[in-house]
Amino acid sequence: MKSSNDLWEDIGSLGEDELFHVVTKLFAMYEEQLKRQPESEEARLFFEKLESALIQTEECNSNRR
Numbered sequence: 001m002k003s004s005n006d007l008w009e010d011i012g013s014l015g016e017d018e019l020f021h022v023v024t025k026l027f028a029m030y031e032e033q034l035k036r037q038p039e040s041e042e043a044r045l046f047f048e049k050l051e052s053a054l055i056q057t058e059e060c061n062s063n064r065r
Helices: 004-012 016-036 041-064
Strands: none
Touching: 016 041
């Protein structure tokens, strides 16, 4: 498995369309995991953290206006 620094470099080298694909792929993978295992703590935490990141981003965008 790559280190977090290596993954940051990989993310930084992606284009906008590729970043969208990565987020979409992660979402779909965890959504499928929840369908197969509704009790999956890993998938539940992913969606909680995703929601938190979306809220923080929306708040930052609102504060810039």
